[in-house]
Amino acid sequence: MKCIRCSTDNTLKDRTDNQGRCKNCQHPFAFEPTAMGTVKVTDPMFAKAIADLSANNTLFFTPKQFLYFFDKRLRTKNLLSAKGCLLLYLVVTTFMTLVVGSNLFTHTVSVLMASLPAIAISLVAIVILASTSQSRKTSNRARQSSAKALQIIGGVILAAGIGVSIIGNSFPLFAISVFLGVGSFYYGRRQSRQMLIHQQLIVDAALFQGWLDRWQQINGSATNMLPPAREDRTPATVNSDVTAYSFDRLVVCSSAAIAQILIANNFHFENNCAILSITGYPQSIFDTTMGMLRRNPELKVYAFHDCSARGVGLVHQLRSSAKWFQNSSVEIFDVGLLPRQVFPSKSMFIQNTADAVEAAKQMSPEVRSSLSEDEITWLEAGNVVELESFTPQQLIHILNRGIVSSRELGSDDSSLIFIDSSYGNSYYAVESFG
Structure with a gap:
């Protein structure tokens, strides 16, 4: 196994004789594959996964994204x-x-x-x-x-x-x-014909966290790994010159983690858009941001959510909540992820949980009316695809594509499907995902 610091190749005997350290630079190895179970990990393998996920340390990611990415890399061997x-x-x-x-x-x-x-x-x-x-x-x-x-x-x-x-x-x-x-x-x-069945992670989440802790203990924290999103409810002071402006677009995410990923990777700067989660993240500027958004009559809203019973209800929540866009004429675009976008795919990671089954049973009639029978059946079976199962690069590409599609609204090659015009606003769904 090569040392990630000096690239010296160390045999098992070398590692054993040096108490798990490199024979050349004495840097300790985080993993010893011969002492692991059926899933064997090496230091170069772990380091390369971090570099690839972060696009050579240019993109930020969450620990859960890293778990999904590393698990997928292990699966490619099969x-x-x-x-x-x-x-x-x-x-x-x-x-x-x-x-x-x-x-x-x-x-x-x-x-x-x-x-x-x-x-x-x-x-x-x-x-x-x-x-x-x-x-x-x-x-x-x-x-x-x-x-x-x-x-x-x-x-x-x-x-x-x-x-x-x-x-x-x-x-x-x-x-x-x-x-x-x-x-x-x-x-x-x-x-x-039965490929759309749920999967299990090869690596248990607790075991992977142990590997990650071991890696950070020896090699320091991965500089591009994001900490858990903090709920800071203390209102931030924003310059009046800034609040006088508005945004052309708003991305509403189904979780604070996805909003955090997009913000950390400067998606809002590059697309002149605000980014919020349905939970109100970032809480410190939520009210100020919403006040700015409501001043733009041409605002376009993009719903970005997990493929789950709760996720597919995001648009309905945006349209019907006074906190968001009740009785508003704003256009809303459902970028996904929707079950119809999962069905053609052969690479999405499908999970199945009891909580998802219960959530699907509680879907409102308005949400059900926007879904096909196959989609409802799939969700009621407890199936879920999380956005965090995609890499930061994929999420940015998918969201960019959804925004581009909305600009082509009305053209012959538009990939948007008109869904509904109730609640005083128009609602469109992106036909494919990524």
Whole structure:
């Protein structure tokens, strides 16, 4: 393992002899992969994840974003398992088919007996891929890759097994080939249609926090990692010259954490917009900011929320609350995340919680009327996709795209869908997410 300070490569013996320190610069290692469980982490791996998430320390991120990002990086290793298993299977079964073919001419053993190794290998491959295709700790992409591999293996078994059984005049081999081939193909086909199922983190949140604490203890705090958003309710003093102006746009986030990410990365400066959370963050300037916003008759509002029962209700809350834009003619754009934007994706991290099930049951009729039956069913099953599962770079790109789409309102290539005009204001939804 390389030292992140001097790049010296240290073997296990080097690390052991130096009490977990670099043999060259004596900098301690935060992790010892050989002493970890099934999930092994190295210092260079952790450092690279921080650098990649922060775009080489140019963007700020939250600890939860780091957890999601690191977990996804661990999952990418599993993507090779389906392809590797399929490739190994094809090589081995090709060899075994040639062996069986030679036995057809020598008649040294029966065709069924000669085919037993190939049958056993097929069974092992099917079990491994079937397990991967339904694992909650495997990415959607890896599950789909495994499902496709199952279909390919099913086709190979049918073609090779039936062909050999006919040539060798073996009905038992024919029956086994049909059973395994059709079964593998059918199961793979079924799994490929069930990719929108919830997942589990490979790394437990408490374990990851322990890793993060260990890393910061040795290497110092990650300079671009944000602390928890503070609720400072003491009104801030704002210069009257500043309050005389307004903003063209307002982004309302479903959580203080997302608002904090956008503010820390100067999204408000670059887009001439105010950023608030539905909880009122940042509390110290909330009333002042709302007063400035209400002076702009051309204001556009962008709702940015998790894909959850509470998240999809954000627009309704903005339209119906006197604290926000009740009886206002302001245009509201739902940037997402909506279930209809999750459905086409194969890479979003879907979670499932009991709290989400209860929240979905309490959705108001107004919120339900803006959703399709499939979306309501999906939410009532307790499914959730958090915005913090996206990187800061992705969030900024997605929000920028939503703002650009609103400028194209009325043009032929607009990606906005008109939803409603009740409460005196117009409501649009962005068709895709990112």
